Amino acid sequence: MTVEISAQCVKELRIMTGAGMMDCKKALQQTNGDIDKAVENLRQKGLASANKKSGRRTAEGLIESYIHAGSKIGVMLEINCETDFVARRSEFHDLAKNIAMQIAACPQVEYIDIPSIPQSVIIEEKQIESGKDDIFDKPANVQEKIVEGRVNKRLNELSLLDQAFIRNPDITIRDLINENIAVIGENIQVRRFVRFILGEGLEKSNQNFSEEVANMIKS
Template sequence: MTIKISAQYVKELRSQTGAGMMDCKKALQESDGNIEKAIESLRQKGLASASKKLNRTTAEGLIESYIHAGSRIGVIVEVNCETDFVARRIEFQELSRNIAMQIAACPAVEYVATRNIPDAVIERERYIEAGKEDLEDKPENIRIQIVEGRVKKRMDELSLLNQPFIRNTDITIDDLIKSNISLMGENIRVRRFVRFSLGEGIKKSSNNLAEEIENMTNK
């Protein structure tokens, strides 16, 4: 029988080990909720060292592309790792493919991480939220808390790493990458991406034949 593990326990184990959320949850289930035993298990499996690799240079990798069915949405993403050996691994290529598909499925995403969002964008969102009518009667301290909470939520929506993975919504893209760091033993980073939507930015003209005829007859 699988015991139920609280989200708080999973977060605590993750903070101590840097392992992915699902790896932490599985380790806790296997150790009947004992964090110390779970840490030992993760270390034995080599899953507790992802956080130690996050600052290592990533100069290799690949550029992945994805065209959605119907050819109306396309994505190009650069995913980096430390060596060309890992870049050639099937697991790394699959991760890059999944990330490209994730970007295609998330039209609101504009940045890799919240740390990449310009201060001007954050301040604009803060200004918009602070001016909403539903906050007018709130005490100032409560209003500030609500505004900051809404701004954080909005920033998370703009960040790729904060998105629930479309193939497993129990984890985020950040968790997915960290689990692959543990699996492949190298730092992995999404450097940049671009998303194309067919016709985006083009002002479409609509010809109303009835209106044209009416204008001609009124002259």
């Protein structure tokens, strides 16, 4: 019989070890909810070291590019590690490619993580949610909770590291990076990214091909 594991226990173990969410849940299930044994379980698998490595300096890495099928969406990503040796490893390249694909697949993502979202954006989102008609008739304390929940949801949508990984929705991009830190043994950080969408910001003409040819003949 599978032991029911609370979200709070998973969160606590994740904070203690830096391991991925699903890895923490599995470790707790395998140890019948015993956190100490779960920590040991994760350490044996090499998954409890990501948090300890998060403060190390990352000066190496690579710039990854990804062009989606049809060549209408492109992404450039800088991802860093500690040594040039790791930067050349296939696992690191695969991670970079997966993250670049994730960015291409998530048009709402604009920032690396929630702490990097400017305060001005957060204030604007709060103003938008506070002004919606569907909460006007609710008590002030209820309105506040609704706005907070909606804003938090919006911030998660904007944050790359909080996205569910497109190839395994059970984990986030943060979990994916932590898993690779555990395997590779070095700190890994996404530094910056940019997404290109063909024609973005340009006013598109509605003129069709036959009209264009007709205009050329007249001139």
